Amino acid sequence: MIDETHAAARTSWVTSANGHPAFPIQNLPLGVFSPVGGSARGGVAIGDSILDIGAALEAGLFSGAARDAAEAASGRTMNPLLEAGPAARHALRRRVGEILDAASLDASKVQGISARLLHDAASSSIHLPARIGDFTDFYAGIHHAHTAGSISRPENPLMPNYKYVPVAYHSRASSVRPSGGTVRRPNGQRKPPEQAAPDFGPCRNLDYELEFGIWIGEGNDLGAPIPIAEASRHIAGFCMLNDWSARDIQAWESQPLGPFLAKSLSTFISPWIVTAEALAPFRIAQPPRPSGDPAPLPHLNDAADQAKGCFDIDFQVLLLTPKMRAAGAAPHVLSRSNAAMLYWTVAQMVAHHTSNGCNLQPGDLFGSGTISGTTPGTEGCLLEMTRGGRNPVSLPNGETRTYLQDGDEVSFRGTAHRDGYVSIGFGECRGTVTEALPAG
């Protein structure tokens, strides 16, 4: 639903929000933060600041449904708000927008207490926004699946199930972390083809994966699938997700049950939940399936989803090496991609995931799978960009990379845009590789 909360003319009395690349008043993403010296609590990102939802409650700025929603969003996790569903999120969004609107009747009164309501985002700690029950990683980036598959199976890059099944695997919830930290290079079993037996040591082929993250709101009961036409009701919001991947460990461990330690070393996310409501204007039609592709099976086939199930969100992957950092250089844009490159919509993911009766819970997280395009410079990971490490990438300062080196910082940017609307973004999904522990 596109409504007045998206109006391009709105500005905030929080002046850093106006023209902010990620968090103008049209976004209002939800998260959990600790201000300097304070405890963890719910907040809304607005420009360079964070609105403290509990402080706004204490100031009496909420009533009715918005008050209930604000209470659910004021604690150490957003799970209660996620569970409360879309009406609660929308009531909160509408009222927070009024509170922060430069033109609202309350503006001068609220500005007078802004010292109580607002915290500086840069000096706050930003936490995971929710307690993640289960983390499911899809494989919906068809160009990634094709390119990655062609490296190991040139004759048969896409598996026969790919265009029928929104392929996914259960991944590790405990090691999901918010943007900004370090990821330690893992040790693991590696068996290059030239070795007769594996050994144990530091991953040599550490990679990132650019993914779109999906936050589940209302859950479903075990044994009660969510029909595709009702899927959007269960999708609360979105983030960017870096599925750090240890390619050499993955190649050796994955048969026959899929990736395990190659993925559980850590997964980073942008920590603000950009709500489904905020992204409503940026939904677009599914591109028609290429000629010859099968139609989705009936339980994955929905006209409304085809009409607006995709998102027009531009992503960038940036790399900053230690040498670039020492020289004061800016991060280098390694690749650019777009969420519309995904073969399956988020509604199809929800319908598929629950089609066997599996229960989703508020705070479950999905990854989309790596989002890549079809042309050079649109690859969502180094495995694709370097064709399995064979073609190193050249950086502007003369360095090259096949896979990540210690000290390398990878960051993602994501921006949703549409003519006539103010662009919104996802904030930061950034992490730096640190050296492996001694292997034994």
Add this chain to the structure above:
Amino acid sequence: MIDETHAAARTSWVTSANGHPAFPIQNLPLGVFSPVGGSARGGVAIGDSILDIGAALEAGLFSGAARDAAEAASGRTMNPLLEAGPAARHALRRRVGEILDAASLDASKVQGISARLLHDAASSSIHLPARIGDFTDFYAGIHHAHTAGSISRPENPLMPNYKYVPVAYHSRASSVRPSGGTVRRPNGQRKPPEQAAPDFGPCRNLDYELEFGIWIGEGNDLGAPIPIAEASRHIAGFCMLNDWSARDIQAWESQPLGPFLAKSLSTFISPWIVTAEALAPFRIAQPPRPSGDPAPLPHLNDAADQAKGCFDIDFQVLLLTPKMRAAGAAPHVLSRSNAAMLYWTVAQMVAHHTSNGCNLQPGDLFGSGTISGTTPGTEGCLLEMTRGGRNPVSLPNGETRTYLQDGDEVSFRGTAHRDGYVSIGFGECRGTVTEALPAG
């Protein structure tokens, strides 16, 4: 550590415990239950009764470390006790044993208030004992891996990594359920070889998998592996686990990322945590690796683990069909197996799982993988027993089964025994298949 809590001469004033097949005073497993009309709370199974830990606390029966442990074990989940580690579990075990001991000084005083302390197990609801963070399913049953592999790959049944990597996959935590309920036959995508394209409908090849379950106690920090010599400190207890499996869905969906919806329909466990302390007498040496097998890599190789890393636990799989139930027949023992059949120890599982820095959390659950022997009648699932559905199993009443039919009840029994010690068991892991929902 084997100590006086295991003494065979001990009996309880709870007379149903003496000679009880699962819960004599030598066991004292931990769980969460609701008595009739009451709320969920922590308890200890003793014979046909459950000791209410909170009621025993209120009666002043605990002090010191045992009191702290009892407080951690009295709530709606055992996670606080799991987090508190082995010393807390042991203090609780020792004091609960004293409280329930027929020969203790307290016995007559405690018996006098037994109406407050004890609840009838059969009329109580038994819940999951902990909030499960992540559920990891291993593949450590080498005979299962070999037989299952030989059905799809006769020339190469075991993957090259099998004897180096304790193969595992992330599975679904939200759909783990305690014994006693129903499991709905899932719908899903099926593509038999004779069909050109998949369709969506009820699973035709619904199976059980007999597994040993492992409860994680103390966790580790992300990036800080648990060395194998310290693994036992992190293993709190054990259960039986039925990893319901939809074989036809699995065959179609699993490439290239492993099983997904085939496993998330539900996983059943015996709901009592049989502690590592209770099972101490039943630990045995790892059988020597067959000649020609590689030694475990150093990080998985530990002399103490080889000396007592396995368990002598007998398991049975029982089937009760609707016809058998109608005729008043007892469940039929389909197969018998033993935990010593596992190729990898639980300490090797913990060391492998964390070797990349992955963090475990209190209340994480592992499945061992299907436990099968090498001879007919020792298969841990129908896939093996029927050789992929080709050889139906005959039941005593003349019925046959390839896979499970609606109304079939599958239950597991598990008993640990050793000369000179009182046998202990796991209670019940039982579930009944119900018909699929309409598929469209």
